[in-house]
Amino acid sequence: MEPQAIFETLKGKFGDAVTELQSEGFRPAFVVVSPERLAEIALYLRDDPSMRFDSLMCLSGVDYKDRFAVAYHLYSMTHRHAVGLKVFLPRENPSVASVDPVWPAANLMEREAFDLFGIVFEGSKDLRRILLPEDWEGHPLRKDYKYPEFYHGIKV
Amino acid sequence: MNRPAEALPTQEMLINMGPQHPSTHGVLRVLLRTDGEVVVNARPDVGYLHRALEKIGERVTYAQFMPFTDRLDYLASMNCNCAYAWSVEKLAGIEVPERAEYIRVIVCELNRISSHLISFGSFTADMGAFTPFLYSIRERERVNDLFEMVCGNRLTYNYARIGGVSADAPPGFLEKTKEFLDYFEPKIDEYNNLISYNKIFVHRLANVAVVTADEAVAYGLTGPNLRGSGVAFDLRRDEPYSVYPKLDFKVCVGTGERGRLGDCFDRYMVRINEMRESVKILRQAIAQIPDGPVLAKVPRLFKPPAGEVYFRSECPRGETGFYLVSDGTANPSRLKIRTGSFVSMNIFEKVTVGLMIADIVAVIGSLDIILPEIDR
Amino acid sequence: MESFVHSLVKAVPVLSGVPMWTLTLTAMILSAAVLLVFALTFGGVGSYVLRKVAGDIQARIGPNRVGPNGILQFLADGVKLVLKEDIIPAKADRFLFALAPYFVFVGSFAAFVVLPFGVGLIASDLNIGVYYVMAVTSLVVVGVLLAGWASNNKWALLGGMRAAAQIVSYEIPVGMALMPAVLIAGSLSLQDIVRSQGGLLGVFGWNLFHNPFTFFSFFLYFTAAQAETNQTPFDLPEAESELVSGYNVEYSGIRFGFFFLAEFGDMFVVAALATACFLGGWHIPFLHAEALPAFWGNLLSLGAFLAKAFALVLVMMWIRWTLPRLRVDQLMRMAWKYLVPLTFVNLLGVSLWLLIFKGKGIPQMIASLFG
Numbered sequence: 001m002e003p004q005a006i007f008e009t010l011k012g013k014f015g016d017a018v019t020e021l022q023s024e025g026f027r028p029a030f031v032v033v034s035p036e037r038l039a040e041i042a043l044y045l046r047d048d049p050s051m052r053f054d055s056l057m058c059l060s061g062v063d064y065k066d067r068f069a070v071a072y073h074l075y076s077m078t079h080r081h082a083v084g085l086k087v088f089l090p091r092e093n094p095s096v097a098s099v100d101p102v103w104p105a106a107n108l109m110e111r112e113a114f115d116l117f118g119i120v121f122e123g124s125k126d127l128r129r130i131l132l133p134e135d136w137e138g139h140p141l142r143k144d145y146k147y148p149e150f151y152h153g154i155k156v
Numbered sequence: 157m158n159r160p161a162e163a164l165p166t167q168e169m170l171i172n173m174g175p176q177h178p179s180t181h182g183v184l185r186v187l188l189r190t191d192g193e194v195v196v197n198a199r200p201d202v203g204y205l206h207r208a209l210e211k212i213g214e215r216v217t218y219a220q221f222m223p224f225t226d227r228l229d230y231l232a233s234m235n236c237n238c239a240y241a242w243s244v245e246k247l248a249g250i251e252v253p254e255r256a257e258y259i260r261v262i263v264c265e266l267n268r269i270s271s272h273l274i275s276f277g278s279f280t281a282d283m284g285a286f287t288p289f290l291y292s293i294r295e296r297e298r299v300n301d302l303f304e305m306v307c308g309n310r311l312t313y314n315y316a317r318i319g320g321v322s323a324d325a326p327p328g329f330l331e332k333t334k335e336f337l338d339y340f341e342p343k344i345d346e347y348n349n350l351i352s353y354n355k356i357f358v359h360r361l362a363n364v365a366v367v368t369a370d371e372a373v374a375y376g377l378t379g380p381n382l383r384g385s386g387v388a389f390d391l392r393r394d395e396p397y398s399v400y401p402k403l404d405f406k407v408c409v410g411t412g413e414r415g416r417l418g419d420c421f422d423r424y425m426v427r428i429n430e431m432r433e434s435v436k437i438l439r440q441a442i443a444q445i446p447d448g449p450v451l452a453k454v455p456r457l458f459k460p461p462a463g464e465v466y467f468r469s470e471c472p473r474g475e476t477g478f479y480l481v482s483d484g485t486a487n488p489s490r491l492k493i494r495t496g497s498f499v500s501m502n503i504f505e506k507v508t509v510g511l512m513i514a515d516i517v518a519v520i521g522s523l524d525i526i527l528p529e530i531d532r
Numbered sequence: 533m534e535s536f537v538h539s540l541v542k543a544v545p546v547l548s549g550v551p552m553w554t555l556t557l558t559a560m561i562l563s564a565a566v567l568l569v570f571a572l573t574f575g576g577v578g579s580y581v582l583r584k585v586a587g588d589i590q591a592r593i594g595p596n597r598v599g600p601n602g603i604l605q606f607l608a609d610g611v612k613l614v615l616k617e618d619i620i621p622a623k624a625d626r627f628l629f630a631l632a633p634y635f636v637f638v639g640s641f642a643a644f645v646v647l648p649f650g651v652g653l654i655a656s657d658l659n660i661g662v663y664y665v666m667a668v669t670s671l672v673v674v675g676v677l678l679a680g681w682a683s684n685n686k687w688a689l690l691g692g693m694r695a696a697a698q699i700v701s702y703e704i705p706v707g708m709a710l711m712p713a714v715l716i717a718g719s720l721s722l723q724d725i726v727r728s729q730g731g732l733l734g735v736f737g738w739n740l741f742h743n744p745f746t747f748f749s750f751f752l753y754f755t756a757a758q759a760e761t762n763q764t765p766f767d768l769p770e771a772e773s774e775l776v777s778g779y780n781v782e783y784s785g786i787r788f789g790f791f792f793l794a795e796f797g798d799m800f801v802v803a804a805l806a807t808a809c810f811l812g813g814w815h816i817p818f819l820h821a822e823a824l825p826a827f828w829g830n831l832l833s834l835g836a837f838l839a840k841a842f843a844l845v846l847v848m849m850w851i852r853w854t855l856p857r858l859r860v861d862q863l864m865r866m867a868w869k870y871l872v873p874l875t876f877v878n879l880l881g882v883s884l885w886l887l888i889f890k891g892k893g894i895p896q897m898i899a900s901l902f903g
Contacts, residue, residue, distance in 0.1 A: 025463025036292050052371050060492035077373050077389060084466070093217065105376025108502050109494075116337070120404060122374045131531060132201040139357065140211055141490075179773040193860055226651065285765065290590040298627045303684025356765055357856045488900045513690070514774045514859045 003029035003083050009050075009073065012039055017147050022086070030084035039097040039123075041073060044121035045085070046076060046102050052078040056103035063143045068094045068119060090118060098124035116141040157160040168196060171513075171522075175204050179517040182527030198508040198516055200501050205531035213491030218458055220492070221319055224313035228476070228495065231274050231527040234267035234303070235471040237316035242397060243467035243478035244318045248427045248460035252452055256320035257399045258445040263306065263315060263432040264331065264440070269340070270299040270432075271425045271472035272380075279424060279521035280351050283360055288351045296386060298336050298402075305329050319452035326432065326466050330442050337435050344432055350429060359417075361424060362415030365507040372418065375506070376499040379474030380430060381523055384423030391470040403440045405433045420494045420522035426526070459486050471525055473497050493532055497525040543816060567644045575796040576606035582849050588674075589853045610789070625784040628682035633783065633790035635675025640797035642668040647804045648723045649816050651822055651834040661722035665805060666707050669760070673699045673796065678780050679791075683782040692753045693777025693862055695762065695769035701867040702760040708875035709753035711745045712882040713739050713809035716891070722805075726813030730822070731896070738812040740895035745881035750810040752875050753883055757806070759863070761798035764847055765855040768863060804837070804843035811840050858863060 001009075007021040017037040023029035033041050045053045045136060053074035062069040072085040087096055099106045100122035110121040111130040118139035121127055129136065138145055149155055173393075174185035183204035189197040209228070213221050225240045226233040238260045245252060265399040277292030297417040305326055315322055351357055367377065372385035382389060390407040392400040408429035410422025462484040468477035474496020481490035500523045508519055541547050546556060553609035580595065581679045587594025595602035620629055646661040656701055658664050673696050680692015716739055719729035731737040739746045752765065759766035780791045807813055815835035822829060858866070889897070 004504070021451060022464075023218065025461060027463075027465045027467075056376060057475070058477050058479055058492065058494040060494075062481055062490045062492075064489075071464075071466075073477070075312070076385065084464075086419060104374050105499055105502050105508075108498060111499070112498075129203075131206040133203075135289070141214075169686060171690075177776060192693075213878065280856065284767070284773060285855060287590045287853050290592060294591055351856065354856060356858055359862060360859055367857060511858055512861065514768075514771070514857075518773050 001079065001081050003031065004027065006051070006083050010041065010044075013044065016039065021082075021119050026084065028073065028082045030082045030086040032086045032088065035087040035089060035096040038085075039099065039102070041100045042072075042085070042102045045083075050079075052076045053083070054078065054103075056099070056105045057082075058111075059099075059106050059109035061119050061141065064088075064119065065139065065143055067091060068117060070096055070113060070119060072099065075117065093120070093122040096123055097122050098127075100124050115139070118142065135136035171200075172514075173291065173516065177184050177240060180520060180527075181278065181525055184527055184530075185521070186516065186527065188513065188516070193512050193514075195511050195516060197510055198505060202498075202501060202527070203374060205527050207528075208532065209532045210491055210493060213488055213493075215487065217486045218460065218488065219496070221488075222316065222318075222328075223236050223312070226314055227528055228470065228532065229456065229473055229526050231313060231526060232267050232271040232472045233313045234263040234312070234315060234526070235271075235469070236476060237313060238264050238334060238398075238465075239471060239476045240478055241316040241318055242469055243465060243480055246459065247465040247480050247482055248318075248458070249424065250319050251456060252320055253449045254446055255324075255448040256450040258441055258451075259306075259321050259325055259450060261314075261399055261403070261424050262317060262325075262438060262445070263303070263321075265335065265438050266299050267301060268411060268434050268472045269295045269431050272431050273285070273299075275427055275521075275524045276424070280357070280522070282517045283357060284359065284520045285351055285354075288347060291343075291350070292346060293345070295340055298339070300532070301335055302336060305332065307512070314345075317451055318458065319454040320450045324450045330445070333438065334442055337438055340481075341432070341435050347428065352425070358414045358421060360496070360514075361421035361522070362419055363429045363513065364402050364415075364420045364515050364520065367414045367418040367503060369418065369427075371506075372501065374404045375503040377472065377474070377503060378499065379505075380408075380426045380497045381423055381474060381500055383408060384414070384426045384522075385418035386422075390488060391468060391475060397440070399444075402444065402506055403437050405437050408433060420518050423522040423524075424473040426496075427529060434505075457486055459484060471496060473526060473529060474500065476529075495529040495532070497523075497527075497529045498532075501530060502526055535828055535844070543577045543720065551590075567655060569643070570801075571641055571644060571797050572793065574627040574800055575793040576610060576616055578799065578845070579609065579792070580606045580723075581846075582852075585849045586691060586853050587848065595636075605749070613789040614786050618787060619782075621782050623684045624782065625682040627686065628678050628712070629782075630787070632679035632682060633677045633787045635676075635678060636794040637797070638674050638774075639669055639671030640794040640801060641676060643673070643801045644797070646722050646745040646811055648726050648808055649837050650830045652826065653814075653830055653834055655724055656723055659714075660720045662720045662725070662805075662809075665801070666710075669798070669801065670699070670703065672798070675794075679783070680779040681781070685736070685782050686778050687775045687777075688781050691769045691775045691781070694771075694775075695779055698762070698766065698863060698867075699760055700767060701864060702756050702766075702871070705756035705871035705875045706753060706760050708872070708879055709749050710809055711875075711879050712742075712749045715879075715882055715886060716742060716746070716893075722808050722813075726784070726808050726815065728791040730815055730820075731814040733818050735812070735817045736895035736899070737815070737893075738810065740810045740812075740897050743882065743885045743889075745878050745885060746810065746893075748879050749875075750806065750879060752871065753801075753810070756807055756871050756875070757802040757868075758848065758851070759867070761802055761847075762851040763799065765857050766863060767852075767857060768860055771857055773883070796881075799845055799848055800841065803841040803848065806844055807837060811844075813837060813840075847878040 009019045017034045020032040045051045055075045055078045057073040057075050060071050068089040070087050075082045110124050113119050114127050115129045115131050169190050171188040173188050174180040175183040185201040187199045209224050225236040228236040273292040273296045277289035281289040304310050307313050367385045369385045369387050372382050386407045386409050388407045408426050414421045457466045460482045462482055464481045466479045477494035479492035480488050483489040584594040595605040598604040598608045643665045645655045645666055646658050676695040677692045681687045713725050717725040729737045740750050762769050814837040816832055816836040
């Protein structure tokens with residue numbers, strides 16, 4: 001199924017929660033959905049027989065300067081089609097539902113996004129820092145990240 | 157003597173496996189909770205090798221990031237190089253000369269062989285048989301010699317360029333590659349005779365850490381780990397890129413030949429068989445390679461149009477994907493690297509429940525993780 | 533030992549004035565020193581050979597820097613081990629930590645006392661030789677367990693636990709597999725066992741060829757003994773890739789050296805016992821060693837014994853660099869479900885054979901056919 005068709009199907013099913021299709025210059029194209037209903041939409045995308053997006057290729061946090069986003073790249077092993085799913089989050093207290101129950105592959109990638117962007121994934125079974133030390137301050141991949149001078153008294 | 161186990165409670169032991177441990181393939185730390193030798197829970201802790209490559213990626217230009225991809229999976233630098241180059245080319249819509257694509261496929265497949273060799277060798281060393289490891293190193297040296305011919309380096313190659321490769325294959329390279337293939341192909345049978353079907357080895361691996369096909373897909377396993385569970389999915393065939401459509405090869409899958417489908421032995425055998433397929437691909441590529449330029453004209457200050465691309469390619473350790481967000485400037489606004497080993501770690505905690513400590517080593521080896529790729 | 537002193541006094545009348553016990557003591561110390569030197573040399577040269585064999589099998593060169601062909605490598609290693617700092621972990625049980633290496637070394641070294649190196653070359657021909665070897669080598673378990681416990685390291689502890697379970701389990705098949713030789717000789721003394729294999733050109737008298745059961749018994753013994761002495765593929769207690777280095781992970785310097793020597797000592801003891809009990813011991817093929825003049829008889833029989841034992845040691849090294857390692861549950865299963873029943877059945881078979889054929893072996897019967 002092409003992203004356009006997926007977008008329209010989703011639009012028909014979830015209405016206003018599906019806001020936009022980013023296709024020009026985007027490969028694969030992104031369906032932008034509202035963070036509130038992400039969990040439902042993800043479950044639908046995985047379980048609907050015409051969708052069957054059983055594989056989460058990649059989950060990434062993105063900082064668009066004015067807002068954050070979480071990009072989900074989905075792939076269907078059954079139908080061999082791909083689509084992107086994106087949610088935009090505010091810079092203050094970014095938080096979105098975890099898709100860990102839908103795709104177990106998301107767990108570590110969500111932890112990584114939490115670690116590097118500070119995006120909170122509600123309902124994640126184990127949301128801790130993963131790449132950085134537990135006591136690291138700040139989230140380095142944010143565009144406004146200030147490099148620390150010292151870490152435990154060691155000059156960085 | 158039918159006393160229930162609760163009548164004899166034993167304390168669980170907390171063991172720290174790593175970050176310095178001979179069999180964790182780098183600086184992986186696994187926190188083991190064990191009941192004697194039986195693992196109750198094994199929780200991986202990664203990040204000891206984090207070098208902030210994604211942050212660096214935002215600060216350098218597209219071309220400057222190439223050497224950093226060498227440091228992703230240092231055993232398969234060529235594959236990472238090319239994966240990045242393909243991603244940027246897709247973002248900017250650059251046409252790559254055909255000869256360059258063939259050279260890329262040749263070096264990628266050679267690197268796949270050398271990477272699988274290390275995986276095979278270190279895996280057998282983990283199982284206590286040290287000898288095959290040195291055999292695999294011996295063969296890998298010859299691949300490194302070939303890479304030295306083509307780009308001057310033996311570990312971090314930095315060979316691919318956006319729009320092609322840094323230099324044409326030197327005279328004699330293709331012949332030497334052919335010689336290597338003739339030398340190498342019979343060696344695979346030698347490995348199988350030496351260790352693969354050794355009774356102890358099979359008993360150590362069969363039915364250990366079984367991952368079903370559904371689990372493998374859901375947990376995001378890719379590459380040989382996914383195929384080990386019987387899912388015939390190979391990006392080179394199913395999402396063809398470069399010149400792979402012109403090459404004929406088989407997708408190796410696990411068959412459960414010595415135990416249940418998706419056990420450690422299947423994942424191991426997939427790698428052994430893939431080396432054979434890589435030889436096949438290499439022979440075809442060498443026969444088909446055309447003459448011509450190897451580098452497309454790409455402006456020095458290269459600014460791709462604004463847009464977002466996720467491109468994935470088949471690396472020895474699974475799918476390596478680059479998610480590039482371009483805002484039209486000379487450096488990426490976001491560069492996310494999705495690597496096979498990192499996502500593979502998702503399933504680690506699940507499959508290790510109830511195994512023995514010795515099996516943990518087998519699981520790490522059969523998932524073939526490599527830490528620089530996990531920690532980036 | 534006392535008979536040796538008696539003959540010495542008879543040969544050198546000057547010594548008759550010296551008290552008997554001093555002479556005996558001196559003789560004891562001297563023979564112990566000879567054995568110790570032998571054990572140390574074997575440990576050193578053995579480690580060199582082990583590495584050269586490893587190099588050969590693994591398509592590489594092996595040590596080649598110290599001395600011609602690296603032959604002095606073991607001296608360099610020895611000097612390094614002695615000079616190295618002896619580190620005792622802060623939270624270790626210092627006394628037990630220091631004690632453990634000696635237990636292990638004594639356990640393997642004490643077995644040398646009853647090994648029949650030649651016609652008259654045996655430090656002490658105990659009438660319970662086989663039993664004695666089984667008993668003193670058990671001391672290794674205590675040492676290994678102590679080392680694992682006292683190190684206060686979880687990997688070491690796991691190694692120690694594995695070693696205890698493994699060695700205790702495999703003592704049974706080892707003992708049972710040696711029994712056929714005892715039955716045939718009718719004695720527990722190793723010297724008697726060797727003598728019982730003398731006939732028929734010094735080859736066909738070997739227990740190995742006595743009957744099908746003893747033939748099988750040799751392989752059972754060799755396998756079980758490999759496990760009892762923690763050799764690959766049964767090197768679980770020190771499994772480098774799993775337990776880092778197992779029970780000796782915290783040891784360094786000369787204390788580690790003792791573990792190292794004990795390992796080689798064990799290797800030799802296993803090979804020597806297999807030689808003595810199944811491969812005719814010091815009997816020289818096609819030559820009657822006992823009939824030769826004492827000097828030549830001893831020298832040649834010593835050569836024959838060492839040649840056979842070293843050949844077995846080489847086989848062990850070969851196995852070591854070929855096979856992967858078993859898992860701990862598989863190891864235990866192998867001992868209790870396969871080796872123990874097999875050795876018992878085997879022992880029964882040998883007993884019945886001896887009963888039915890009146891102690892005659894197959895080669896003997898064939899020989900009697902031809903008069």
